[in-house]
Amino acid sequence: MPVTSAPAPPRVLHVTQPVDGGVARVVADLVRGQLAAGMHVSVACPASGSLPRLLASTGCEVLEWEASRSPGKGVIQEGRRLAGVVARTRPDLIHAHSAKAGLITRLVVRGRVPTVFQPHAWSFEAVRGVPARMALNWERLGARWASRLVCVSRAEQRTGRSRGIEAEWRLVPNGVDLERFHPAAPPDTEPHGSGDGPLVVCVGRLCRQKGQDLLVRAWKDVLRELPRARLVLVGDGPEAERLKAAAPRTVSFAGPVDDPVPWYRAADLVVMPSRWEGMALAPLEAMACGSPVLVTDVAGARESLPPPLARACVVPPEDTAALARALVRLLRDTEGLGALGRAAYRHVHAHHDVRRTAAAVAEVYGELLGPATTADREPITT
Template identity: 60%
Template sequence: MLHAVQPGDGGVARVVTDLVRAQLATGLRVAVACPPGTELAAAVRDEGADAYDWRAGREPGPGLFHETRDLARLIRAVRPALVHAHSAKAGLCARLALRGRIPTVYQPHAWSFEAVEGTTAALARRWERAAARWTARVVCVSEAERRTGEAAGVRAPWSVIHNGVDTARFTPAPGTVPFPAPAGEPAGPAGSHGPVVVCVGRLCRQKGQDVLLAAWPEVVARVPGARLVLVGDGPDAERLRAAAGDAVTFAGAVPDTAPWYRAADVVVLPSRWEGMALAPLEAMASGRPVVVGDVDGARESLPPGHEELCLVPPGDPAALAAALGRLLARPELRHSLGREAREHVLSRFDVRRTGAAVAELYRELAGVRCTEHREPIAQ
């Protein structure tokens, strides 16, 4: 089977890499078409999958014809039993190339029409409604994402398969963890700083780091000595750096986010839109409390009872500052929320559960046979 993917980095890349690893372990022949030189291209080759260079940009534009043609050529060369297209651009090109000739699974990872406004959003909704006829199954990562699609008029067969994380990789750390540092700088000694808030995500409008920076002066006023770390890179990096103060560290893109979660006192992701964000799940698996924007997937990802403390309206710096200030001022509350978060992820969001659900979907649509999957046991 073939995964068609654009973008080749961030949360989508991690989701696809986890799926590829699980599928190879079951004996499937797995191929991935994605932009060359990306995090995803390297990761799937390391896993042993066939990786094909597909030069596609994030946005539709003049290159769409060539991108669709090139993907169609790859599909003919690979001859998959099923194509799984991830995110809007791959979903656009794959469905134009195939038009339902072989089973096509489309996974939006958040709807494209939420990222734009006006005429562009209307055109995106119109395309998603039209393309449903060439889609064997739309996979949403949350019930909320499915409801958003239905409200936009997308009429397609649905499956809701929650994102999962590797609970063996993302684990709590005993005791106080040294404050990591960007490449080339020494890590700060444990306990050498005030409480640390970490935000992991692409530096872009979707993830809401601008809202977080607007809220941060009020957080520091409530909790003097608090530190903020933005982990990731993206198109808004320069603008965000210009708006940040001395209490903000830009770690850039890092090969492993796990140490940053372990060093955090609170992990925050004030997104404007999502399907179900991966970073809060990784943080909770690491035993850390989270504060997240109340967007698609957020409520479903949180443990019962955490909504009042951990959810904030998207785009609201005052509400975000108040939520962060409350948690930073109460260490015992942070610790109890972190323990509950870890248990919640173990029981509901283990990546093995996600892999098993996707494998069952492939069997249903294309008769793709895998070895037996067993439900993970919470530890």
């Protein structure tokens, strides 16, 4: 009786820059799920940031790839370095995350290896004028070298299509690890806040995208109505010093933390005043911990919320007056906040389990990985 060998597990190479914030957590969660499924997984990324630490205990092969966050003169050298990584690892599939890694990966590989590109929010939304037009033109061109383009929200996908990006689209909403992100007690019984006044928490990189400057401006109006209210900004980033200089005394800066869960659990309300997103991860994490969230109406926001929060907890982006009014309204309604937190908890458990996300990404990989192996493919040379 002939003996047939089992097919080798696929070799997947994730390429990412940035290495902090939501993108890092998405990549780390995918890697853990794929390793558990028996895939051979490597990650090419800069050595700085939180991602290498998140991957340290997984057994994943982490390959240092020096790259800055923004495009510039370094693109050629960064491409050469990535070509060397690809030539050494000979992956069956490459999954590139965010604009910079998507740019370099597609320029280097040009479709010779099945390539999944996941923008995690469009690069052309982050800039204006000539840089925005250049970024859009690149995304239109680069789409030809993406075997699949994965969006985390319908809104992100609609934006890409409406701007002339033609691709094989797949929708894979973000998910969170429900074993890590959960209330300290059942959401029906866990108390929120303290006698010191309501606590609002914002978790995210301190940068223009996340809109903490808008929140600090709005907070001055909140204090006129609720002088005992407290705000904590959790995270670090290029806007940290400017924010500290502009913030009232009741705003605290927790800095970067390895585990945001205690902050989510302590908050009466978690706020994410972003200027643009694909689907922000922090609101999902907060809701998994039983905390209600207030978000701006950017891509993925309404899709990530249950109906009660979509009606009551969404404000226009960059509208500090609307943000302040919503904060005051929500913080004054303690019972209402508790009900919103319970609805948020149920919604995330039903729709945003990271295992669901990992399974959807695995389906995308399955569409691309046929019987051919890396030995059958044209090598990527430096």
